[in-house]
Amino acid sequence: TQSTRPQRLLGAVQKNATRGDPRSVVQAIDQFCRQKEWAMNVGDEKGCILDSVVSEVNPATVLELGTYCGYSTVRIASLLPPHAKLITLEFNPDFAAIARQVIAWAGVEDKVHLVEGASGDWIPKMTEQFGVKTFDLVFLDHWKDRYLPDTMLMEECGLLRKGSILLADNVICPGTPDYLEYVRSSLRYESQYFKSHLEYTKVEDGLEKSVFLG
Numbered sequence: 001t002q003s004t005r006p007q008r009l010l011g012a013v014q015k016n017a018t019r020g021d022p023r024s025v026v027q028a029i030d031q032f033c034r035q036k037e038w039a040m041n042v043g044d045e046k047g048c049i050l051d052s053v054v055s056e057v058n059p060a061t062v063l064e065l066g067t068y069c070g071y072s073t074v075r076i077a078s079l080l081p082p083h084a085k086l087i088t089l090e091f092n093p094d095f096a097a098i099a100r101q102v103i104a105w106a107g108v109e110d111k112v113h114l115v116e117g118a119s120g121d122w123i124p125k126m127t128e129q130f131g132v133k134t135f136d137l138v139f140l141d142h143w144k145d146r147y148l149p150d151t152m153l154m155e156e157c158g159l160l161r162k163g164s165i166l167l168a169d170n171v172i173c174p175g176t177p178d179y180l181e182y183v184r185s186s187l188r189y190e191s192q193y194f195k196s197h198l199e200y201t202k203v204e205d206g207l208e209k210s211v212f213l214g
């Protein structure tokens with residue numbers, strides 16, 4: 001039977017990356033996506049912006065919406081301080097299974113809790129299930145029409161505190177117009193656009209960093 005693109009991406013990691021070396025896993029995926037098959041990872045260019053935001057925030061608690069194959073999960077986890085926790089939500093079981101193996105190959109499983117399920121169902125359960133009061137950093141990279149509703153849900157559930165950072169991928173391509181309008185016009189956010197390119201292409205895209213003001 002035919003393999004899927006995520007399965008082929010995992011194969012490239014297992015073939016070309018060193019077990020326990022997160023940077024080599026990131027590099028192997030970027031090489032696979034540049035040379036073999038494009039995939040919707042945040043990629044190396046936007047990934048550097050992601051790295052700089054993670055390093056600046058130095059978060060103890062991170063929420064990622066949309067794990068896919070675990071590329072950004074590994075990037076973020078490799079920069080976290082020792083007892084920090086990254087919870088990543090993925091509702092496609094096939095993608096979740098691949099991501100678990102990518103995360104394990106990178107050796108960052110101790111910092112990552114991959115939850116198989118939909119953000120809408122799990123955001124309200126974060127505190128009771130994982131003992132998380134608020135998130136220092138949220139990385140949004142799931143269905144683009146869910147960025148806004150899930151941000152409002154996080155606000156309602158009290159998961160954001162004064163200074164919490166939202167970092168959103170793809171605000172230009174494919175685009176998240178309603179989310180962008182919200183965080184840029186709301187008095188409760190201070191927003192900043194980081195211009196970049198769609199992963200592995202020359203098409204414009206970027207990340208929006210929004211600080212929740214409480």
Ligand SMILES: O=C(NC/C=C/[C@H]1O[C@@H](n2cnc3c(NCCO)ncnc32)[C@H](O)[C@@H]1O)c1cc(-c2ccc(F)cc2)cc(O)c1O
Nearest residue numbers: 040066068089090091092095117118119141142143146174
């Ligand atoms: O569509 C893009 N990303 C979506 C990611 C979805 C992943 O997240 C999972 N997911 C989705 N909603 C939820 C959810 N909750 C919501 C539903 O309940 N709860 C949990 N998990 C969820 C999916 O199962 C996938 O694993 C994209 C496209 C391009 C692109 C650009 C240009 C092109 F030409 C083509 C493509 C570039 C990018 O960087 C992109 O991120």
Ligand SMILES: [Mg+2]
Nearest residue numbers: 042141169170
């Ligand atoms: Mg993306």
